[in-house]
Amino acid sequence: MYNPKHFEQSDLSVVSALIEHFPLGALVTLQSGALEANHIPFLLRGDLAAGGKLIGHVAKNNPVWQLASADAECMVIFQGPSAYISPNWYPSKQIHHEVVPTYNYAVVHVYGKLSISHDPQTKLEVVDHLTAMMEAGSKAPWGVLDAPAGYIDKMLEAIVAIELSVTRVQAKWKISQNREDRDRLGAAKGLASEASSPTAPHMARMIEAKTGIGQP
Amino acid sequence: MYNPKHFEQSDLSVVSALIEHFPLGALVTLQSGALEANHIPFLLRGDLAAGGKLIGHVAKNNPVWQLASADAECMVIFQGPSAYISPNWYPSKQIHHEVVPTYNYAVVHVYGKLSISHDPQTKLEVVDHLTAMMEAGSKAPWGVLDAPAGYIDKMLEAIVAIELSVTRVQAKWKISQNREDRDRLGAAKGLASEASSPTAPHMARMIEAKTGIGQP
Numbered sequence: 001m002y003n004p005k006h007f008e009q010s011d012l013s014v015v016s017a018l019i020e021h022f023p024l025g026a027l028v029t030l031q032s033g034a035l036e037a038n039h040i041p042f043l044l045r046g047d048l049a050a051g052g053k054l055i056g057h058v059a060k061n062n063p064v065w066q067l068a069s070a071d072a073e074c075m076v077i078f079q080g081p082s083a084y085i086s087p088n089w090y091p092s093k094q095i096h097h098e099v100v101p102t103y104n105y106a107v108v109h110v111y112g113k114l115s116i117s118h119d120p121q122t123k124l125e126v127v128d129h130l131t132a133m134m135e136a137g138s139k140a141p142w143g144v145l146d147a148p149a150g151y152i153d154k155m156l157e158a159i160v161a162i163e164l165s166v167t168r169v170q171a172k173w174k175i176s177q178n179r180e181d182r183d184r185l186g187a188a189k190g191l192a193s194e195a196s197s198p199t200a201p202h203m204a205r206m207i208e209a210k211t212g213i214g215q216p
Numbered sequence: 217m218y219n220p221k222h223f224e225q226s227d228l229s230v231v232s233a234l235i236e237h238f239p240l241g242a243l244v245t246l247q248s249g250a251l252e253a254n255h256i257p258f259l260l261r262g263d264l265a266a267g268g269k270l271i272g273h274v275a276k277n278n279p280v281w282q283l284a285s286a287d288a289e290c291m292v293i294f295q296g297p298s299a300y301i302s303p304n305w306y307p308s309k310q311i312h313h314e315v316v317p318t319y320n321y322a323v324v325h326v327y328g329k330l331s332i333s334h335d336p337q338t339k340l341e342v343v344d345h346l347t348a349m350m351e352a353g354s355k356a357p358w359g360v361l362d363a364p365a366g367y368i369d370k371m372l373e374a375i376v377a378i379e380l381s382v383t384r385v386q387a388k389w390k391i392s393q394n395r396e397d398r399d400r401l402g403a404a405k406g407l408a409s410e411a412s413s414p415t416a417p418h419m420a421r422m423i424e425a426k427t428g429i430g431q432p
Contacts, residue, residue: 001254002278022413024298024321028244028251028291035244035251035291035327038217039388041300041319062218075244075251079295081414082240084257084350088358098367101347101358103257105240111251131317134300138410142304142317151314172255194354197238198297198415 001109001170006178009171011211015108016048018080018171018213023133025054025076025110027164031067038064040162042076043130054110054164055126065160068114073167080106080213081202085176089190090183104187104203106173106213112164119161120153126161175206184210217325217386222394225387227427231324232264234296234387234429239349241270241292241326243380247283254280256378258292259346270326270380271342281376284330292380296322296429297418301392305406306399320403320419322389322429328380335377336369342377391422400426 009015019025019042026037038058046052054076058065082105093099117123128144135141144152176184184207191204206212225231235241239257246252254274262268270292274281298321309315333339344360351357360368392400404423407416422428 001252002275002280004277024295024319026242026293026295026323028253028293030246030251034289035246036217037244037291037293037323037325039295039298039321039323059218061220064218073250075253077242077244077253077293079240079242079255082255086351086354086358087362088354088356097363100343100360100363100368100371101350103240103350105255107242107253107255109253127316134317134319134412135302137412138302138304140304142302144316146303147313147316152316155316196350196353198418202414 001172003170003172007172007174009106009173012048014211014213015169015171016044018106018108019044019048019078021213022078022080025078027064028075028077029064029067030072036064038062041130043133048110048166048169050166050168052166054112054166055161056130057123057126057159057161060158060160065116065162068116068162073111074114074164076110076164078108081199081206082197083191083200083203084196085187086190089186091186092180092183104174104176104207106175106206107171109170110164110166111168112166115163115165117161117163120156123156123159123161127156173206175203175210177210217388219386219388223388223390225322225389228264230427230429231385231387232260234322234324235260235264235294237429238294238296241294243280244291244293245280245283246288252280254278257346259349264326264382264385266382266384268382270328270382271377272346273339273342273375273377276374276376281332281378284332284378289327289383290330290380292326294324297415297422298413299407299416299419300412301403302406305402307402308396308399320390320392320423322391322422323387325386326380326382327384328382331379331381333377333379336372339372339375339377343372389422389427391419391426393426
């Protein structure tokens with residue numbers, strides 16, 4: 001990824017938070033010479049660095065797990081908040097008009113080696129951890145034990161646990177941090193008043209704070 | 217992409233609308249044997265089928281355009297609305313408890329051949345069309361002619377126009393259309409009341425309508 005120094009996000013806690021809040025990753029693989037992607041909710045275990053892991057599961061009918069190989073490096077793409085930035089929002093536009101539009105976004109690419117497990121206990125743990133993460137905001141969180149054991153066993157039969165062992169991470173935060181302060185804050189204000197995307201409020205907060213994942 | 221028949225979205229007008237509303241694509245390429253992705257706002261010209269084109273631009277400093285080759289097939293991933301679906305929202309849970317969580321999403325993969333242009337007129341047209349699309353919702357849309365011509369010329373110098381000639385398209389709408397009606401509508405209601413993601417309101421509308429991109 002083209003990632004100029006001023007857009008690089010090296011704070012791994014901030015990068016991890018993006019994955020936590022936007023967990024649907026696009027797992028990109030090369031299958032018989034063709035690019036493929038499967039969209040899978042992932043949970044980060046450990047640090048987002050070599051040694052850390054992204055865990056998830058796929059349908060047993062999804063051939064992607066059969067291609068898991070110790071040799072090939074896969075990539076998981078996480079897109080966080082993104083929004084169009086209009087030049088109209090820059091106060092400097094009123095003065096010199098030397099402004100053009102841009103598109104802000106925060107994205108993470110996690111590279112790693114894919115491994116799989118058919119072990120029922122491993123699959124149950126993956127499902128249990130993912131569910132706990134997803135239900136964390138609920139007043140009465142659903143848990144795997146809420147379903148009949150025989151039913152869960154049958155469901156586990158139909159999935160395969162996957163794990164991406166992290167080899168490297170790329171993170172790009174294109175959040176107007178390269179603009180002068182008045183234009184940067186103008187962009188945040190513009191997004192807050194004329195949302196250009198569903199994640200515009202998140203992006204507005206990121207622009208203001210110059211970091212974070214921008215929970216509104 | 218693993219895409220069971222009941223999740224396939226074959227209505228190209230609906231698929232095109234997703235790209236229009238979620239235009240930030242992840243352009244995936246293979247560079248020196250490694251998977252790479254660059255995030256680029258795209259505009260669809262023509263039909264989303266062989267012969268159609270996705271147009272955009274990248275910084276001249278971004279090496280991705282140097283790898284444009286007539287031979288390699290690239291992929292652009294567009295992620296639309298997505299949201300976690302809690303089993304708590306299914307009325308059938310109260311009866312038999314045989315339910316598990318899932319994650320809904322609508323995604324499009326556009327495959328094609330990448331070509332580029334350094335021609336100033338072509339670059340100006342790309343920038344002009346993209347800007348018109350992005351500013352369409354504004355009361356006083358900014359246009360390229362609002363900036364000094366010499367400044368725009370300088371900006372155009374720094375970019376390269378890119379074009380993806382579409383070869384094939386994959387679209388997966390995982391929007392609870394495989395659930396019985398009461399559970400499907402329960403999921404929509406659950407998302408509307410306990411948003412599990414920024415695009416949850418969009419997903420709720422898609423679930424209700426069984427199609428579309430779900431503008432709330």
